[in-house]
Amino acid sequence: MADGSTEFKRDLLAALPSLRAFAVSLIGQQDKADDLVQDTIMKAWAKQESFEMGTNIKAWLFTILRNEFYSQMRKRGREVQDSEGTFTNQLAVHPAQYGALDLQDFRKALDQLPPDQREAIILIGASGFAYEEAAEICGCAVGTIKSRVSRARARLQELLGVSGESDYGPDATSAPTTTRSFA
Amino acid sequence: MTEKSNLRPRAGRGGSTEDRSSHRDELGANSELGSKLRALYTSIQEETIPDRFLDLLEKLDQAERSNPDPSSQ
Numbered sequence A: 001m002a003d004g005s006t007e008f009k010r011d012l013l014a015a016l017p018s019l020r021a022f023a024v025s026l027i028g029q030q031d032k033a034d035d036l037v038q039d040t041i042m043k044a045w046a047k048q049e050s051f052e053m054g055t056n057i058k059a060w061l062f063t064i065l066r067n068e069f070y071s072q073m074r075k076r077g078r079e080v081q082d083s084e085g086t087f088t089n090q091l092a093v094h095p096a097q098y099g100a101l102d103l104q105d106f107r108k109a110l111d112q113l114p115p116d117q118r119e120a121i122i123l124i125g126a127s128g129f130a131y132e133e134a135a136e137i138c139g140c141a142v143g144t145i146k147s148r149v150s151r152a153r154a155r156l157q158e159l160l161g162v163s164g165e166s167d168y169g170p171d172a173t174s175a176p177t178t179t180r181s182f183a
Numbered sequence B: 001m002t003e004k005s006n007l008r009p010r011a012g013r014g015g016s017t018e019d020r021s022s023h024r025d026e027l028g029a030n031s032e033l034g035s036k037l038r039a040l041y042t043s044i045q046e047e048t049i050p051d052r053f054l055d056l057l058e059k060l061d062q063a064e065r066s067n068p069d070p071s072s073q
Helices: A002-027 A030-048 A057-076 A086-093 A100-111 A115-125 A132-137 A141-158 A174-181 B017-027 B032-045 B051-066
Strands: none
Touching: A002 A030, A002 A057, A002 A115, A002 B032, A002 B051, A030 A057, A030 B051, A057 A115, A057 A132, A100 A115, A100 A141, A115 A132, A115 B017, A115 B032, A115 B051, A132 A141, A141 B032, A174 B051, B017 B032
């Protein structure tokens, strides 16, 4: 038991940076995100016997965090989502090594997405989960995740005025022209 | 409770080839959105883990050692 617990603790520690990254990018406010991570650690610890060693602890922890996030959001009403204006301050805490302003704009745009779309695009685009895994974490169908990701992507492109395909490819306005000239 | 569901074990980076390529198309290396999203995520992931979490895990671990039945907590 003690050995299993040590292993569990080690695996949990190893997954903490990505769990935290998920929480902060989902919520936008570092202090609230860290509170959520703390609640998640306590829940995970209490139910560690329900975790099957050798299975994906990261996905298991993300599921707990996500369920906790939604149950707290239901309790607090809209407060968790009401982070407009606060993430600007929070970003000053950790300006990224490069493109801080760029990332700040991105952060703002991300925060305007509905939480279900935000979590979908984070799980797929940044956390490295497959669609099937993201669907299990969110307790929904694979198709639902796919459509949330594509809606999130479309909305972000609209908000940021960027092309989703490539930095180097033709932009939205020149693309039809380019296509036509090669037709 | 969905967290009880059996999440498939993954070897290494995991995920099927099909998934990898399909989300690479949408949010992958050539996607501006994808790189911004990953830059944001990575910047958080690379931060030092706050001491509060290490302290908490230490406490949980000690509590369990002095009281070996976790369900009684």
